[in-house]
Amino acid sequence: MLASAHFWGGLVILALVILQILVRVVSARPNRRQPFEMAVQAMLTLFHFMLLAVPASGL
Structure with a gap:
């Protein structure tokens, strides 16, 4: 459960960074x-x- 939340949280942050760029x-x-x-x-x-x-990089 926590790993899934971490994954989706990372995707949200990635999407926000791309939007900001x-x-x-x-x-x-x-x-x-x-x-x-x-x-x-x-x-x-x-x-x-x-x-x-x-x-x-997949980290």
Whole structure:
């Protein structure tokens, strides 16, 4: 029972991450390229990559 809840919870999180990535790609963002903004963008990209890599690797 608990393993099934863990599986479905993981699928929900994966679906939300994919939805968030799609919204970020489609939505218009201001064109600010200050160093802090670039660091934030890099960290968000890495975070999204990690959230997609874990289920893809089967862990």
